[in-house]
Amino acid sequence: MTAVRIEGLRKAFGAKTVLDGIDLEIRRGEFFALLGPSGTGKTTLLRILAGLELPDAGTVLAPPRRTTVYQEPRLVQARRVLANVTLGLPRSAGDAGLAALAEVGLEGYGTAWPATLSGGEAQRVALARALVRDPELLLLDEPFAALDALTRLQMQEMVAELCARHRPAVVLVTHDVDEAVRLADRVVVLREGSFAVEQPIDLPAPRDRDDPAFIAHRSLLLSHLGVTPGSGVTPRSGVTAGSGVTAGSAGEYRHTP
Ligand SMILES: Nc1ncnc2c1ncn2[C@@H]1O[C@H](COP(=O)(O)OP(=O)(O)OP(=O)(O)O)[C@@H](O)[C@H]1O
Ligand SMILES: [Mg+2]
Secondary structure, eight states: OEEEEEEEEEEEETTEEEEEEEEEEEETTOEEEEEOOTTSSHHHHHHHHTTSSOOSEEEEEOOSSEEEEOSSOOOOTTSOHHHHHTTTSOGGGHHHHHHHHHHTTOTTOTTOOGGGSOHHHHHHHHHHHHHTTOOSEEEEESTTTTSOHHHHHHHHHHHHHHHHHHOOEEEEEOSBHHHHHHHOSEEEEEETTEEEEEEEOOOOSSOOTTSHHHHHHHHHHHHHTTOOTTSSEEEOOOOBOTTSOBOSOTTBEEEOO
């Protein structure tokens, strides 16, 4: 069954056309990842799917129950954790809020204040706030980008498990190619307003980044992102976490000025 259908989407800001002729269908339960250089319109596409931005042309069909997790947790500091999770929901949502907190490993944190949380914990609260709404469409805008490498790996695993259990359609925006290949059923690269490549990832879970098939996906996606030796775009070097886990991503990239 289809969760999202976009046909002929165009979006411009003033004279600048950001998205042009986008067609996209996402199945229920599908994990879809969107890569692309900075400023290519990834967040704009998410905002259109969230109903926060209107397209200039084309049709966009998205399910009514949809929710977004951003790069930063966006918690209300004056409210305790559980109140943040159930923000805007009826009082009766309290039990579901506690269950969502338990699902993200934050049992017992309901009465804590946001200021007392680590970055990873705060982001898990944001995830619980999304989960408790039982979304048919989960929009993730670089949700792990601000986390340290090890926490990021743990969060990726948690999101993979939660999505496998709850089966929302997911759109993940990321700059981390390995993250996309690790988590997604399908990855696209957005470049100059349209999809430069669309790549199904049919590797079994858990995915091993040293698997030749994983490496092949990574290389192809990086080439579509314009990451080739001497291109002026440097892959970010790997980081070795204290546990001996190599937690940096060979597939992560950033543009150098
Ligand atoms: N409300 C707006 N008004 C004018 N221009 C906008 C607006 N929102 C986005 N833009 C422009 O549209 C382009 C795409 O922005 P968007 O935030 O979607 O990029 P992005 O792919 O998410 O980038 P990043 O990877 O840096 O987050 C940018 O050039 C941005 O300046
Ligand atoms: Mg963005």
